Amino acid sequence: MKMYSLVVLVALVACAQGYSSGAPESACEDMIPRHPVPPQKSKAPYTITTNTKVVKAGSPLEVVISGKGASDTIRGLLLQARVGDKPVGTFTIPPNEPFQLLNCGTAGNSVTHTKHDAKLDKQTVSFTWTPPADLNDEIKFRATIALNGAVFWVGVESAPIKVTN
Incomplete structure (x- = not known):
């Protein structure tokens, strides 16, 4: 039984660390x-x-994500602009930030975190998003934001943004 518990503990730690990048x-x-x-x-x-x-x-x-208080920092992130459930557009990340682009069907249509030290956690982050040239619809920015590996929120949304031709 002790061996089983050890295997489960190692698996949980591996899962928690698995997406730190x-x-x-x-x-x-x-x-x-x-x-x-x-x-x-x-x-x-x-x-x-x-x-x-x-x-x-x-x-x-410009898209800005901010914690409401000084202790509401951002360690992990997955950010998309969506029409319904479909990610659209492309993001640009400022240089030297602990974030990277992710391909969720199209290159650069999502932003996620890179592995970094807690000292690089930020209360506010900003990105540039560019809608497709042919889009004529309403979008919402949707995010999963992690304070740390055990505390995170899924489905944080912006107010709607109208994209016109």
Whole structure:
């Protein structure tokens, strides 16, 4: 029995550390991290805002994710712009940030974290998102945000943004 418990403990630790270098492509659709704990049920202490509520197709806009308090930092992230459940557009990441692009069906349509020290956790992060040149629809930014490997929220959304041709 002790050997079984040790194997289970090692497996849980491996799962918790398994995606410390970013979300796996298997999380693209449901945005649920493959952590060995469930997401938080409480309201997320984060907001997703943009610098505009209407954007022309093909024109970039800034997306900002902020913790509501000083202790609400961001260690892990999966961010997408979605029309319904489909990720659209492409992100640009500022240089020297602990984030990377993820291919969720199209190169660069999602942002996730890279492995980093806790000292690099941030209360506010920003990215540039560019909608497809032919998009004429409403999008919402949707994110999974992790305070750490055991505390995370799935389905944090922005207000709707209208993309026009």
